[in-house]
Amino acid sequence: MNKKQSLFHIAKRDTLPWYKAVLIRGGAIVLALIVCAIVTTLLTGENPIKVYSTILYGAFGTSRKSWVTFHNLAILLGISLAVTPAFKMRFWNIGAEGQVLIGCLATAACMICLGGKIPNGLLIVIMIVASVAAGALWGFLPGIFKAKWNTNETLFTLMMNYIATQLAAFFIIVWEVPKGSGKIGIINQNTEAGWLPVLGGQRYLLPILLVAILTGVMYIYLNYSKHGYEIAVVGESQRTASYAGIKVERVIVRTMILSGAICGLIGLLLTAGTDHTLTTTIVGGRGFTAVMVSWMAKFNPIMMIFTSLLIVVLSRGASEISSVFGLNHSFADILTGIILFFIIGSEFFITYKVSLRKGKKEA
Amino acid sequence: MKKFLALLLSLVMVLALVACGDKTDDSNNGDTQDNTDAADFKVGFIMLHDENSTYDLNFINAAKEACETLGVEYTIVTNVPEGQECYDKAAELADAGCNIIFADSFGHEDYMIQAAKDFPDVQFCHSTGTKAHTEGLSNYHNAFASIYEGRFLAGVAAGMKLNEMIANGEFSADDAKIGYVGAFTYAEVISGYTSFFLGARSVCPTATMEVTFTGSWYDETAEKEGAQKLIQNGCKLISQHADSMGAPTACETAGVPDVSYNGSTEAACPNTYLISSRIDWAPYYEYAIKAAMNGDAIDADWTGTLATGSVVLTDLNENVAAEGTAEAIADATAKLESGELHVFDCSTFTVDGQTLTSSMADVDTDADYTPDTEAIVDGYFAESTFRSAPYFQLQIDGITLLDQAF
Numbered sequence: 219m220n221k222k223q224s225l226f227h228i229a230k231r232d233t234l235p236w237y238k239a240v241l242i243r244g245g246a247i248v249l250a251l252i253v254c255a256i257v258t259t260l261l262t263g264e265n266p267i268k269v270y271s272t273i274l275y276g277a278f279g280t281s282r283k284s285w286v287t288f289h290n291l292a293i294l295l296g297i298s299l300a301v302t303p304a305f306k307m308r309f310w311n312i313g314a315e316g317q318v319l320i321g322c323l324a325t326a327a328c329m330i331c332l333g334g335k336i337p338n339g340l341l342i343v344i345m346i347v348a349s350v351a352a353g354a355l356w357g358f359l360p361g362i363f364k365a366k367w368n369t370n371e372t373l374f375t376l377m378m379n380y381i382a383t384q385l386a387a388f389f390i391i392v393w394e395v396p397k398g399s400g401k402i403g404i405i406n407q408n409t410e411a412g413w414l415p416v417l418g419g420q421r422y423l424l425p426i427l428l429v430a431i432l433t434g435v436m437y438i439y440l441n442y443s444k445h446g447y448e449i450a451v452v453g454e455s456q457r458t459a460s461y462a463g464i465k466v467e468r469v470i471v472r473t474m475i476l477s478g479a480i481c482g483l484i485g486l487l488l489t490a491g492t493d494h495t496l497t498t499t500i501v502g503g504r505g506f507t508a509v510m511v512s513w514m515a516k517f518n519p520i521m522m523i524f525t526s527l528l529i530v531v532l533s534r535g536a537s538e539i540s541s542v543f544g545l546n547h548s549f550a551d552i553l554t555g556i557i558l559f560f561i562i563g564s565e566f567f568i569t570y571k572v573s574l575r576k577g578k579k580e581a
Numbered sequence: 582m583k584k585f586l587a588l589l590l591s592l593v594m595v596l597a598l599v600a601c602g603d604k605t606d607d608s609n610n611g612d613t614q615d616n617t618d619a620a621d622f623k624v625g626f627i628m629l630h631d632e633n634s635t636y637d638l639n640f641i642n643a644a645k646e647a648c649e650t651l652g653v654e655y656t657i658v659t660n661v662p663e664g665q666e667c668y669d670k671a672a673e674l675a676d677a678g679c680n681i682i683f684a685d686s687f688g689h690e691d692y693m694i695q696a697a698k699d700f701p702d703v704q705f706c707h708s709t710g711t712k713a714h715t716e717g718l719s720n721y722h723n724a725f726a727s728i729y730e731g732r733f734l735a736g737v738a739a740g741m742k743l744n745e746m747i748a749n750g751e752f753s754a755d756d757a758k759i760g761y762v763g764a765f766t767y768a769e770v771i772s773g774y775t776s777f778f779l780g781a782r783s784v785c786p787t788a789t790m791e792v793t794f795t796g797s798w799y800d801e802t803a804e805k806e807g808a809q810k811l812i813q814n815g816c817k818l819i820s821q822h823a824d825s826m827g828a829p830t831a832c833e834t835a836g837v838p839d840v841s842y843n844g845s846t847e848a849a850c851p852n853t854y855l856i857s858s859r860i861d862w863a864p865y866y867e868y869a870i871k872a873a874m875n876g877d878a879i880d881a882d883w884t885g886t887l888a889t890g891s892v893v894l895t896d897l898n899e900n901v902a903a904e905g906t907a908e909a910i911a912d913a914t915a916k917l918e919s920g921e922l923h924v925f926d927c928s929t930f931t932v933d934g935q936t937l938t939s940s941m942a943d944v945d946t947d948a949d950y951t952p953d954t955e956a957i958v959d960g961y962f963a964e965s966t967f968r969s970a971p972y973f974q975l976q977i978d979g980i981t982l983l984d985q986a987f
Contacts, residue, residue, distance in 0.1 A: 397950045398767030404691035493665040
């Protein structure tokens, strides 16, 4: 400690008492809202409180808005849950976008090619198998290459995204209606063949329930199962895992198959549950947003409910702001950026202690 | 960590209260929704992108213009993708008391139909769609404009320019080749470049055309590269059916005259911009909103024309255009309006060397593209007659497609 002294002294903290952590995080959010308010007033002249209430109105203003918000939450949370086991294993799976899309593609293929030709129940079973298998394959490939040849999984999963997008683009041209339009439109709009059943008259209920169950299962899987333990150990240190008799390669491949399979299932929920179509942008970047959701929640499935809720509310509100105040969509993105910056930034102050240097050294 | 979520939750709740407080004002406005005075009439618009896209900007301007003329309240929702979000937004607008809702992008159609089924008391109008005449819903409507006439007139300006360049000795009459950057091999695009070509050839008989497709409605790089490829192939004039500035800027760099689409590009390309055609949607919006206010039926298919003011040419650039262009356009316009001239007159083009006497078009959209309607009427191909969206899909002689992947 007798190097040159900087103005600040940064040291790693011991675990903070809970109230301090809450204080820091709460302070970060309050600060973020204040900064957003200043930015709003300076740039647009709108009343920031009104802007905030419009955000919340956009997300929860009517029961329909709330359903849509919770459905968006379910999809984002589902993808975040899917990437989490891989992340916990320190396997940087940024291929969720492609894994979901390939699930959508498999689902759409079944709906288009088999719709009306076989009983609907059987069709849905085939769709489930196909989408999960397609997603699992998209997870398996980078997994096995990592396990056998130690390829870089970040690049590998990223490139798999492009392959999925191009495949989807290709099949959209094959199935386009009308010719040359580059759009599939709603698949089986009149027969509803292969559409997932609507529970209780509310089409978003099924995906929400499924993801709710998935969240619980994932929490138990990661925290209380042997697999979950192996994933954590491999994540901490592959060597330690090997010494402890864990077959590291097998854990990597198994976890990536699981990760991809859940993504494929989310693809099924998107294409067969709500959108009933296939576009190259159907996942809409949520495969990448999920990475942030998972990290912000420190890979805790229960916490992810709240981090994904935050992001979904902000983005739903963003669209409301742009139509109510006539502001560009990008303005809402700026606010979202500021809020996320503060929330992520607050983690630094929770992990590290920053103090001004006094005249005397403290050792 | 639990506390963090507790805090987040409480924050959400507190702010939700604020939101609820505000909401009361809204519902006060909404109470007297049932009568259809202009003051209580609400219009909703769903746009694919925002004003940064020339395509959507054209719709947004028209929406504002029409609603301000009629003095009705309106909401514009931008950045709505062509998926379930479109249904959700349409339903939210209907919930918010909109009496009529418009969507601007082709891929919105099926979701608008779904919304029309769920909200029978609200009118749903979809620009560029093809299904209204077969769906048979009384509250779902399509609209388009006879933009092929606008393209034809822009083609006349292009042909005049080619003639001028030939007369100046810049190239021989046989080299008068036009380049065209299209998005997809979709009927709207095919109809567009064919009518443009026929317009050019009506004044420059030796004109030929090469077409390349980008596979996207907005891809600046691909459009730029497409235009550059066409220029390298010896095209003397470029036009486009895609939404970015890619092709116009490539033309400005290469010094090749350009006919743009959906609005003037003169500001960015003063030395090469010639003329542009676009659809003005304001007349349709006014027509449909008025009809809905009066409780009149709206046409299942509405086709705007030169006469309705839906098809417009913007800003002929006198610095680039050949002498007499404005007069030639005025002359052709008068003939088109009087019915003396038809854009797809079968005597002006051949398909595989044959003059057409019969052509079945795919007017009723189906997955197998079944041709179902005889489109040749009185010796011309009757475009946008049996439905508003274009269905001319023939490949006429004189036009070469460089690629057909899309």
